[in-house]
Amino acid sequence: MTSVLITGCSSGIGLETALAFARRGDRVHACVRDPESAGELLxxxxxxxxxxxxxxxxxxxxxxxxxxxxxxxxxxxxIDVLVNNAGIDRTGAVETMPQDEARAVLETNLWGPLRTVRAVLPGMRARGSGVVVNVSSLAGRTFAVPHGGFYAASKAALGTLSEALSAEVAPFGIRVVCLEPGSYASRINREGTAGAAPSQPSAADPYAADLAWTARFLARVQEGAGDCGEVAEAVLSAVDDPGTPLHTPVGKDAETALQYLGTASYEQWLPLFLQQAQSLVGPRPGADGV
Structure with a gap:
């Protein structure tokens, strides 16, 4: 019986992954930040x-x-398998996002996985086996959209550290996989530290109109989001298959985006992104906020 520890299991990908491992008889430690949030899982x-x-x-x-x-x-x-799934998202301009919210993104999405990795690795090294699955995001491999810089930075950093970690622990019989899902129907952008909702930009924020435009675009993208069960299946596959690449995209949108971005520059990508976004939610506000 495999012992699996999964973070962020109150909803979405974490919940589906916990159930998927439990269905096949593994010993599942489905971790949650707040025990009262585990009602749906239980x-x-x-x-x-x-x-x-x-x-x-x-x-x-x-x-x-x-x-x-x-x-x-x-x-x-x-603990034979660690699945680092817990994460939060915050949208906001690099200049004006509140410092505590920006720090919370990095603290949860980057330092959180590092804390759990450091906690489980001694036991894995002693046994000479183990699998670490870091649930990252397509945002960590593509160009960052406006107002998505901190989330993208946290996921890009997680992917880079996964590379170094993989090379460091391979001699001890430990594998590392960094899954990079596209758009899936989770609550990640509605939850934060201690369950707090993200603050709203003030009317005086020079980026407020542009942020609202970006939020409308992201909401439209979320309308077509996939089933989190697909990511859960990808986690199980990564654990079972030693040949799983370190960077593994999940979902057709992720695969398609990465194929295109393999040859595109940021300067080529940005006009296409803006064209797509404007076709969905209308013209982007100008520098004067209108």
């Missing part, structure tokens, strides 16, 4: 007759990570 697990362990784990807190991982190791002796 309801669906009960309906299917599945057994789940639901530890509290806040990836932004050193003590919480240490306690959760330590508790799992004490009760079950091993």
């Amino acid at each position: 309801r669906r697990a009960t309906a299917e007759g599945l057994t789940l362990d639901v530890p509290r784990l806040d990836v932004t807190d050193d003590a919480s990570v240490a306690a959760a991982v330590g508790g799992v190791l004490e009760r079950h002796g091993a």
Whole structure:
């Protein structure tokens, strides 16, 4: 029986991944930041007759990570697979996004996975085996859209560190995979630190109109988002298949975008992005905000 620890399991990709591992009989530690948010996960697990362990784990807190991982190791002796799924998104201009929100994105999406990786690696090294799956994003491999810089930066950094980590732990029999899903129907952009919703830009923010335009475009993209169960299946496949590439896109939109961007420059991409966005939500506001 494989012991799997997954972060961010209260909804979306994490929830579906926890259920997918449990269906095949693995020992699943479906971690959530707030135990009260696990209602849907537990309801669906009960309906299917599945057994789940639901530890509290806040990836932004050193003590919480240490306690959760330590508790799992004490009760079950091993963590064979780590799935770093917890993440948040925030849109805002590089100049004016509140500093605490910008830091929260990096703290959750980059330092969070690093905390859990550092917590589980000693045991994996001692056993000479293990798999780390970092759930990144297409945003980490493509050009950043306006007002999406901090999210894209966090995911790009996670992908780069996954490369170094993979080379470092391979001699110990440990594999690393960085999955890069396209658009999927999760709640990532509505949740934040302690469940807080993102703040809204003030009318005085010089980027407010442009941010609203970008938000409308992203909302339209989300209308066609895929089923998070597809990403869960990709996680299972990555764990089972030693030949899974370190960087693995998930979804047709991700595959198509990466094929195009293999030859495109930013200067070529930006006009196409703006053309597509404007076809969906109308003209982009000018420098005067109208």
